[in-house]
Amino acid sequence: MGGERENPLVIDEALFLCHSSISKHGLREEEVAATSDCVGTHSRDYTGSKLETKTRQTTVDSEKLFGVKLKYLPRSVAHPAANVTLHTPDGRNIIIIIIIISAHATAPKRGYALYVHIEMSTQEKLISHVMKEEPVGCRNKVTVVGVGMVGMASAVSVLLKDLCDELALVDVMEDKLKGEAMDLQHGALFLKTHKIVADKDYSVTANSKVVVVTAGARQQEGESRLNLVQRNVNIFKFIIPNIVKYSPNCILLVVSNPVDILTYVAWKLSGFPRHRVIGSGTNLDSARFRHLMGEKFHLHPASCHGWIIGEHGDSSVAVWSGVNIAGVSLQNLNPKMGADGDSENWKDVHKKVVDGAYEVIKLKGYTSWAIGMSVADLVESIMKNLHKVHPVSTLVQGMHGVKDEVFLSIPCVLGNSGLTDVIHMTLKPEEETQLVKSAETLWGVQKELTLLFILLKEPIAMPPVIRSPSLDMFDANKTSIEKSNNRSRPRKPSTVVIHNSMSTSMGSSCFHKQAEPGTSAGEATYHPGNFRTQR
Amino acid sequence: MAQGEEERGDLCSSQAPPSGPESHVIYAAAAAAAATAAHRDTCLDFLDCTATTVGSVVDAALKEAHLRYPHQSAMLITWWYLYLAARSVAEQTLRMASVLQKLITPLFTGTPEPPRNKVTVVGVGQVGMACAVSILLRELADELALVDVLEDKLKGEMMDLQHGSLFLKTPKIVADKDYSITANSRIVVVTAGVRQQEGESRLNLVQRNVNIYKRIVPQIVRYSPDCTIIVVSNPVDILTYVTWKLSGLPKHRVIGSGTNLDSARFRFLMADKLGIHSSSFNGWILGEHGDTSVPVWSGTNVAGVNLQTLNPNIGTDFDEENWKETHKMVVDSAYEVIKLKGYTNWAIGLSVADLTESLIRNMNRIHPVSTMVQGMYGISDEVYLSLPCVLNSGGVASVVNMTLTDEEVAQLQASANALWDIQRDLRDI
Numbered sequence: 001m002g003g004e005r006e007n008p009l010v011i012d013e014a015l016f017l018c019h020s021s022i023s024k025h026g027l028r029e030e031e032v033a034a035t036s037d038c039v040g041t042h043s044r045d046y047t048g049s050k051l052e053t054k055t056r057q058t059t060v061d062s063e064k065l066f067g068v069k070l071k072y073l074p075r076s077v078a079h080p081a082a083n084v085t086l087h088t089p090d091g092r093n094i095i096i097i098i099i100i101i102s103a104h105a106t107a108p109k110r111g112y113a114l115y116v117h118i119e120m121s122t123q124e125k126l127i128s129h130v131m132k133e134e135p136v137g138c139r140n141k142v143t144v145v146g147v148g149m150v151g152m153a154s155a156v157s158v159l160l161k162d163l164c165d166e167l168a169l170v171d172v173m174e175d176k177l178k179g180e181a182m183d184l185q186h187g188a189l190f191l192k193t194h195k196i197v198a199d200k201d202y203s204v205t206a207n208s209k210v211v212v213v214t215a216g217a218r219q220q221e222g223e224s225r226l227n228l229v230q231r232n233v234n235i236f237k238f239i240i241p242n243i244v245k246y247s248p249n250c251i252l253l254v255v256s257n258p259v260d261i262l263t264y265v266a267w268k269l270s271g272f273p274r275h276r277v278i279g280s281g282t283n284l285d286s287a288r289f290r291h292l293m294g295e296k297f298h299l300h301p302a303s304c305h306g307w308i309i310g311e312h313g314d315s316s317v318a319v320w321s322g323v324n325i326a327g328v329s330l331q332n333l334n335p336k337m338g339a340d341g342d343s344e345n346w347k348d349v350h351k352k353v354v355d356g357a358y359e360v361i362k363l364k365g366y367t368s369w370a371i372g373m374s375v376a377d378l379v380e381s382i383m384k385n386l387h388k389v390h391p392v393s394t395l396v397q398g399m400h401g402v403k404d405e406v407f408l409s410i411p412c413v414l415g416n417s418g419l420t421d422v423i424h425m426t427l428k429p430e431e432e433t434q435l436v437k438s439a440e441t442l443w444g445v446q447k448e449l450t451l452l453f454i455l456l457k458e459p460i461a462m463p464p465v466i467r468s469p470s471l472d473m474f475d476a477n478k479t480s481i482e483k484s485n486n487r488s489r490p491r492k493p494s495t496v497v498i499h500n501s502m503s504t505s506m507g508s509s510c511f512h513k514q515a516e517p518g519t520s521a522g523e524a525t526y527h528p529g530n531f532r533t534q535r
Numbered sequence: 536m537a538q539g540e541e542e543r544g545d546l547c548s549s550q551a552p553p554s555g556p557e558s559h560v561i562y563a564a565a566a567a568a569a570a571t572a573a574h575r576d577t578c579l580d581f582l583d584c585t586a587t588t589v590g591s592v593v594d595a596a597l598k599e600a601h602l603r604y605p606h607q608s609a610m611l612i613t614w615w616y617l618y619l620a621a622r623s624v625a626e627q628t629l630r631m632a633s634v635l636q637k638l639i640t641p642l643f644t645g646t647p648e649p650p651r652n653k654v655t656v657v658g659v660g661q662v663g664m665a666c667a668v669s670i671l672l673r674e675l676a677d678e679l680a681l682v683d684v685l686e687d688k689l690k691g692e693m694m695d696l697q698h699g700s701l702f703l704k705t706p707k708i709v710a711d712k713d714y715s716i717t718a719n720s721r722i723v724v725v726t727a728g729v730r731q732q733e734g735e736s737r738l739n740l741v742q743r744n745v746n747i748y749k750r751i752v753p754q755i756v757r758y759s760p761d762c763t764i765i766v767v768s769n770p771v772d773i774l775t776y777v778t779w780k781l782s783g784l785p786k787h788r789v790i791g792s793g794t795n796l797d798s799a800r801f802r803f804l805m806a807d808k809l810g811i812h813s814s815s816f817n818g819w820i821l822g823e824h825g826d827t828s829v830p831v832w833s834g835t836n837v838a839g840v841n842l843q844t845l846n847p848n849i850g851t852d853f854d855e856e857n858w859k860e861t862h863k864m865v866v867d868s869a870y871e872v873i874k875l876k877g878y879t880n881w882a883i884g885l886s887v888a889d890l891t892e893s894l895i896r897n898m899n900r901i902h903p904v905s906t907m908v909q910g911m912y913g914i915s916d917e918v919y920l921s922l923p924c925v926l927n928s929g930g931v932a933s934v935v936n937m938t939l940t941d942e943e944v945a946q947l948q949a950s951a952n953a954l955w956d957i958q959r960d961l962r963d964i
Contacts, residue, residue: 121856122846123809126837153668156881160672179876186868186882188806189799189813190889287701294700297639301701328638356698364691369668370698377702 153372279393665884791905
């Protein structure tokens with residue numbers, strides 16, 4: 001209302017009205033209507049009346065408040081001079097005297113006195129908020145997407161290492177998510193992370209520094225990591241854009257398997273520069289290798305150095321020339337190391353690393369603790385800007401003879417900008433061949449993915465994927481809709497071209513989407529179910 | 536006799552260089568034969584034995600033996616060779632390993648020191664593993680032992696933790712069904728037992744868990760007679776009593792995790808309402824870990840400012856701000872988390888690690904844990920309830936006498952009676 005109208009009940013931002021004290025203290029109540037600005041932070045329902053706070057203005061329901069029927073008077077009433085506030089001696093209670101003068105044109109001037117004794121809440125008595133600005137919020141926020149075993153192990157490892165000041169958890173299973181968040185919050189006394197939030201909606205992940213993506217299907221017993229590809233790509237198509245929307249400057253750390261392919265997918269889907277998309281890669285394999293090495297020599301793994309690079313999986317490469325303890329190269333002492341004639345059978349050590357995951361899965365159903373600790377190790381290097389070297393998955397195109405756009409693990413320097421540098425290892429020819437071979441295998445799988453994320457940025461009107469792979473794909477005269485409508489020919493695997501400005505040639509696919517009879521041409525309907533039926 | 540002849544026959548007929556796991560035996564046999572031969576002044580130098588000559592060496596040596604010692608003493612010779620083989624396997628292994636053992640010169644070759652801060656976790660379910668991981672990541676132990684009856688799961692969990700040993704400062708993680716690996720533990724955390732289903736009260740689990748404990752506790756004490764036992768399984772107060780009885784340990788070395796977790800939850804919820812960190816809010820919940828825990832409102836304070844002075848009705852039904860609701864949320868929180876995710880583990884794991892830290896590091900910190908309260912607050916039965924206890928490496932060093940209102944004392948006594956009613960009926964402990 002009028003700018004000069006005094007606000008009778010605003011004393012201090014932390015006040016709110018306590019209804020009970022009015023009757024309790026037997027104050028004089030007179031007929032009055034009051035529109036008051038009461039800046040309260042709580043709305044409480046007491047004796048049936050509710051004080052609603054809308055921004056800074058509150059209309060007090062005087063009838064309920066005073067128990068007396070009152071006439072409503074127009075608002076231009078409060079006389080500035082008549083508003084007096086007094087504090088009780090202990091500073092904790094406030095008495096306000098309001099005299100409101102009616103300015104109604106026809107009615108005679110009447111004054112109303114209202115004494116309101118305001119009792120502060122325990123919180124307000126204890127704590128006075130002195131900061132006028134908005135709170136700064138979080139500076140070192142970590143998000144974990146997926147609250148399965150790996151996600152929770154990563155979350156707990158990050159919390160126990162005091163790496164973040166806020167932790168956000170996201171998942172699709174709401175109950176499990178809420179339960180996990182509550183469980184972690186109950187341990188807040190023992191942790192140094194003040195805020196742990198969780199929601200299905202990605203808005204809770206806003207402003208994260210690092211986002212750890214563990215969501216996705218996991219390997220069953222005996223299943224290879226590559227089998228999980230398509231299922232996890234579909235899940236990523238939903239997750240990654242949401243992450244990017246709320247944390248456009250974050251560093252993505254991909255853990256879900258097959259990690260090298262999914263890091264590539266995350267890179268493509270997010271549009272991030274390559275230094276901000278990291279795959280957890282062979283950090284864990286190297287840790288397993290160093291553990292086994294430590295057992296062999298009765299030393300702590302931290303003193304045994306060995307690097308496993310390449311694919312995180314069956315075709316990882318152990319760089320024997322780099323294996324050393326206190327700088328003494330073990331290959332110099334045992335030239336046959338890693339070869340078949342090796343009496344110490346180091347090749348078996350590497351095999352145990354590769355099989356390690358399968359064995360743990362066979363015994364307990366999944367692996368969690370080791371990968372959780374490995375993730376926390378990487379997050380630590382990033383958050384604390386350590387510039388430590390870790391074997392993580394990054395784009396290796398152009399290195400070691402790899403020509404394809406694939407992600408493989410090589411030693412990289414991690415800091416708070418992300419993956420800033422890579423270490424160029426001196427590899428033997430056979431090790432380089434292995435890397436190139438891994439790259440080719442990965443590229444073979446990547447090619448077959450329906451890389452529709454390219455099209456996420458395009459209008460859906462473009463016919464995305466193949467309905468009938470046939471030679472008319474190459475016929476420039478036919479429109480794409482005609483081509484995709486041509487379902488009369490029998491389907492056979494063949495090269496397929498996507499007609500859009502960023503056309504990419506796709507390898508022959510057993511993953512291409514089968515047309516559903518009812519769908520219109522050019523509609524992109526990607527239901528995960530379609531892909532599962534392909535298997 | 537016949538078997539020995541067969542063996543010899545096999546060895547003698549092999550012409551290709553032996554490989555694979557049996558090669559050690561062959562090499563050893565060869566070494567043994569060669570040693571014997573060398574002893575008899577033949578020209579073979581067994582240090583230069585290579586795979587290709589082994590077959591011929593074995594042939595030669597055994598043929599010679601057969602010629603020299605036919606029929607009945609052939610068996611004796613086989614046994615002699617086996618003895619030499621065993622000795623040679625040891626030498627051979629050392630010789631092969633010494634290529635890399637050239638790297639390391641041991642200075643001390645006696646028996647290794649026993650661990651000083653060994654922690655055992657009994658039960659590798661969700662709670663047990665959460666306790667184990669919290670203890671590992673807090674760097675409290677120099678050895679961790681895991682025990683359970685499910686062998687596969689146990690081995691899998693041990694391997695998973697071992698794979699992370701690069702990131703940890705606990706060099707030895709062992710696991711076995713047999714309790715002998717728990718020997719010389721300082722702290723034993725017992726999480727074994729059945730857990731509450733949705734909606735189930737903790738007291739329902741009693742007899743089932745008592746039976747499990749009858750198997751576990753004597754074994755623990757047998758191998759670690761000087762340990763301190765932390766009991767976590769529910770109902771924790773009754774099971775701490777049971778453990779005390781079964782173990783024969785003095786009462787200050789059997790602790791129940793008690794209301795350490797309830798107090799942590801309480802402090803979190805209250806502090807969250809006030810906008811401060813949990814550690815800056817002080818408040819204690821005592822008594823039974825469960826539905827009848829007692830929040831001591833007179834002790835709640837922030838920076839020494841007593842909340843009850845600010846709000847004399849705090850915690851009562853007349854309180855307009857309804858702080859009592861917070862305590863109710865604490866009691867219900869376990870049930871709520873169980874309803875949402877099926878079990879609780881992270882909070883209890885962190886709570887146990889907190890207790891373990893006070894015990895191992897001899898901190899003399901005060902925690903609300905379950906201890907023997909007979910003789911305090913007018914309780915005459917042998918029951919365990921949570922009171923503020925000073926924990927150090929000896930266990931419970933002392934108990935803080937909190938000033939409780941009559942009502943709070945009455946609540947404690949009621950809990951004690953309820954617990955004693957159940958404990959009375961337990962058999963065979």
